[in-house]
Amino acid sequence: MVAQNVTSLSELEARLLVSLSAAGKSIFSVEDAEEVLKRKKVNIPRLLYALSKKRWLERLEKGTYLILPFEAGPERRWTEEGYVVATYLVEPYAIAYWSALNYYNYTDQIPTTIFVATTTRRKHAEAEILNLRFRFVTLRNYKFFAVTPVSFRGKQVNFTDREKTTIDCLDHPEYCGGISEAAKGLVTALREGQVDLKKITEYAQRMGNRTIFKRLGYLSEALDLEVGDFSEHWRKEISKGYSRLDPLGRTRGRYSRRWQLIVNLDLESLIAELAP
Numbered sequence: 001m002v003a004q005n006v007t008s009l010s011e012l013e014a015r016l017l018v019s020l021s022a023a024g025k026s027i028f029s030v031e032d033a034e035e036v037l038k039r040k041k042v043n044i045p046r047l048l049y050a051l052s053k054k055r056w057l058e059r060l061e062k063g064t065y066l067i068l069p070f071e072a073g074p075e076r077r078w079t080e081e082g083y084v085v086a087t088y089l090v091e092p093y094a095i096a097y098w099s100a101l102n103y104y105n106y107t108d109q110i111p112t113t114i115f116v117a118t119t120t121r122r123k124h125a126e127a128e129i130l131n132l133r134f135r136f137v138t139l140r141n142y143k144f145f146a147v148t149p150v151s152f153r154g155k156q157v158n159f160t161d162r163e164k165t166t167i168d169c170l171d172h173p174e175y176c177g178g179i180s181e182a183a184k185g186l187v188t189a190l191r192e193g194q195v196d197l198k199k200i201t202e203y204a205q206r207m208g209n210r211t212i213f214k215r216l217g218y219l220s221e222a223l224d225l226e227v228g229d230f231s232e233h234w235r236k237e238i239s240k241g242y243s244r245l246d247p248l249g250r251t252r253g254r255y256s257r258r259w260q261l262i263v264n265l266d267l268e269s270l271i272a273e274l275a276p
Contacts, residue, residue: 210239
């Protein structure tokens with residue numbers, strides 16, 4: 001029972017948990033624990049192991065722990081919100097791609113994986129922590145920008161902003177469920193007036209991938225989106241050679257000479273699905 005666990009805590013164990021909780025660190029590192037108990041002669045790894053065995057802590061990764069609160073119940077089961085967990089797994093970071101699309105309500109799909117953009121290369125690109133799946137996408141420094149803090153259930157979490165999320169999904173549709181999901185995000189963002197086309201253009205230029213302009217321009221015209229003169233500007237930015245509209249799709253399809261694209265999806269079905 002929880003009451004038994006509380007009474008079985010040693011003075012040092014109780015001091016550590018109370019101090020970290022009071023500081024708002026429900027997820028903490030070994031270094032955080034050392035800072036709290038720096039004047040105490042204690043074997044920190046052994047202390048954390050003991051607390052884990054008593055089910056007061058859940059080890060997330062090597063050197064990172066989650067304090068299981070009273071709400072976890074007698075069985076000590078708890079899942080912290082995945083976005084918050086991600087803030088402790090890599091630095092710098094931003095919730096991005098399909099996860100950001102979902103946060104901004106640009107997709108009706110609920111991704112089962114939390115996508116995290118970072119400039120740090122991890123040993124493993126995927127991880128499962130507390131029954132949550134994470135996918136870390138390592139970007140070059142020049143592609144990591146437009147990160148905005150969002151208050152999420154009382155905690156600050158970094159997300160790519162609306163324009164960057166839109167551009168990221170056109171850069172790598174494979175990280176947002178495919179070009180259809182990227183198109184849905186673009187349509188929703190533009191029809192609801194939630195993105196700035198100047199920013200969209202600026203961000204696309206900074207990304208260094210001319211295929212973004214191909215997808216952006218083609219989808220805007222095919223889906224009859226109001227983008228004004230930006231369409232012609234985007235067309236001047238495209239590269240030579242044909243690219244696939246959907247990198248996850250087949251290698252063959254209808255050719256768009258205007259946008260240098262292989263249209264390898266059922267465009268009519270997509271248009272019908274996105275009709276206002």
